[in-house]
Amino acid sequence: MIFKDKTVIITGGSEGVGAATARLFAEAGANLMLVARGKKNLEAVAEALRDKTKVEIFAMDVTDADACIDVFKKSQFEFGRIDILVNNAGYHARGSVEEVDATELARVVDVNLRAPIMLSRIALPYLRESGEGAIINVGSLAGRTPVPGAATYSATKAGLRAFTLALAEELRGSKIKVGLVSPGPVNTAFIMSDMNKVSDITFSQPMSTAQEVAQTILDLCGNNITEKAMPPISGILATVSYLMPWVGRQMRPMLERKGQRVKKKLKAEQKRRESDSPYR
Numbered sequence: 001m002i003f004k005d006k007t008v009i010i011t012g013g014s015e016g017v018g019a020a021t022a023r024l025f026a027e028a029g030a031n032l033m034l035v036a037r038g039k040k041n042l043e044a045v046a047e048a049l050r051d052k053t054k055v056e057i058f059a060m061d062v063t064d065a066d067a068c069i070d071v072f073k074k075s076q077f078e079f080g081r082i083d084i085l086v087n088n089a090g091y092h093a094r095g096s097v098e099e100v101d102a103t104e105l106a107r108v109v110d111v112n113l114r115a116p117i118m119l120s121r122i123a124l125p126y127l128r129e130s131g132e133g134a135i136i137n138v139g140s141l142a143g144r145t146p147v148p149g150a151a152t153y154s155a156t157k158a159g160l161r162a163f164t165l166a167l168a169e170e171l172r173g174s175k176i177k178v179g180l181v182s183p184g185p186v187n188t189a190f191i192m193s194d195m196n197k198v199s200d201i202t203f204s205q206p207m208s209t210a211q212e213v214a215q216t217i218l219d220l221c222g223n224n225i226t227e228k229a230m231p232p233i234s235g236i237l238a239t240v241s242y243l244m245p246w247v248g249r250q251m252r253p254m255l256e257r258k259g260q261r262v263k264k265k266l267k268a269e270q271k272r273r274e275s276d277s278p279y280r
Contacts, residue, residue, distance in 0.1 A: 001134070004029030006083040007075055007081050008025045008085075009033045009075055012090060013042065013088070015189060017088055017186060017188060018034070018036070021217050022034055022049060022055075023048075023214070024214050024215060026052040026055070029053060031053060034058070035059075036059065063107070063111060063114065068115070068118055068119055069122060082126035082130060082133070084135075084136070085119060085123040088138040092190070093105060093153075096148075097151050109156055112153065117163055120163075133177070135178045136217050138213070139164070141184045141205075143160060144182060144242055147199065168226050177221060180227045181230065182228065182229045183213050184208065185208070186208050186209070200257075200263060201252060203263045204255040204258040205231075208231060
């Protein structure tokens with residue numbers, strides 16, 4: 001797909017994968033509407049990209065139904081068309097179901113599942129009006145296999161995966177592409193800002209970069225692939241663990257030990273960088 005002069009809405013666009021995706025679309029000449037809760041961070045990303053393309057921001061909570069409608073109206077007003085929606089915003093309340101407050105678990109569901117469904121539904125008339133387009137959802141390998149300590153998060157990503165695959169079937173034969181990227185751990189603040197709360201097993205898998213996930217998002221807009229697991233070896237392992245839970249349970253102690261070693265190394269590197277920083 002040629003992105004020049006196309007309009008892309010990116011949720012969670014102020015940092016991490018969202019910001020990396022915005023940079024790649026900007027380099028390809030797309031107009032951008034960046035969405036996140038924090039206006040300051042949004043503006044910082046937008047300012048860095050305005051020498052490449054047209055960028056607007058919309059500070060909002062993706063669980064706000066009225067705001068979801070308004071962001072599409074604003075995008076249409078500012079750019080005259082909407083071509084691509086990237087549902088990237090995510091939320092995680094780590095810990096066992098018994099440990100996490102019920103309202104936090106509900107927010108995980110609202111941000112990770114209800115919001116992408118709602119935004120996708122709002123997007124469809126605009127995409128049809130443009131004549132073609134894409135909806136790309138950012139899932140997780142946690143949606144392919146149960147992850148202890150992330151039960152609700154896993155459930156939302158499994159739900160998002162099912163929604164994506166079903167919507168792709170509903171729209172088969174149209175010119176609207178629906179795709180899902182399902183990464184394992186990604187080297188962003190989403191997991192790196194508080195590694196102590198992240199399960200050890202998460203760090204047993206190869207870590208992708210935000211840039212790699214962003215490139216996959218762009219690729220999914222124009223290829224014939226509905227879902228891309230990354231890295232591929234982790235996708236295979238997640239599928240095996242789902243289809244044969246006893247294999248996953250047997251492998252878990254070994255993977256947790258590996259994850260503990262990796263986490264320890266990462267924390268040491270992080271501490272070293274902080275001690276070397278002149279701004280500490």
